Amino acid sequence: MKEVKFGRIAGPFRYPPFLTLQVSSMGLVPKKDGDVRLIQHLSYPENNSINDFIDKDHCSVQYSSVDEAACLINRHKTFARLSQCDVKAAFRLLPIAPHDFDLLGRKF
Template structure:
């Protein structure tokens, strides 16, 4: 289910950090900057992972499903942009035995899309088990815990059109590009967990 921008706007109307609230609403409406800071005027095609070919039916079905909900644009017979980064895709097993389609934005090493996104201020460190235990132990009783698993969480966050050409895919002779944060972006977890604006955001 897509995010409701009007609902977010209503919930954030009285947020104490008005600039952050405005940033989030504008990003949901117009797309977020992925933070890419190096040469955009180039064409680069990376090979797809062997796992994509091993599970080709799954990959094709996932791309079609993503296009059906407008998370991905395509297929195109030729590149839809004058300059385009096409990063490899793969099928990675999840703990439950199912597969996840990933967009390998860290390939090729040294000149990938993720290499063009500075490590700071976009790095994210998750809380450790010890830190979580300390928080629980120091909290007044009773303590209630819950775990949330938001399916396709990153895929709810739109990318601004100026960055679409950086999120290209070449599969079975057809071109695609992501319009939302892909699994594989250096910024995906940072945006979803903390809504941290990039340097030029």
């Protein structure tokens, strides 16, 4: 209900809001501070998940390494400026296209 309150998800619904609704399981992952993070298993079931149908060449996440940052600093010398931040809800900031809403169903 916290996610609904903040407008991050919609529902609960008495009936599926889309004829093509895909439902993924939910899970809890422990965080370093002792709290838990709610996740949606978009990689389950194996070989038939939402993620299995996404072209890896078009959609992937790759984090920069410390070595890459050092190379950029070295290349730009005195013009280099760095910052680092930890966004508490980073993946909640990713927009979801309305035509993909039916891919993100969850059931409790």
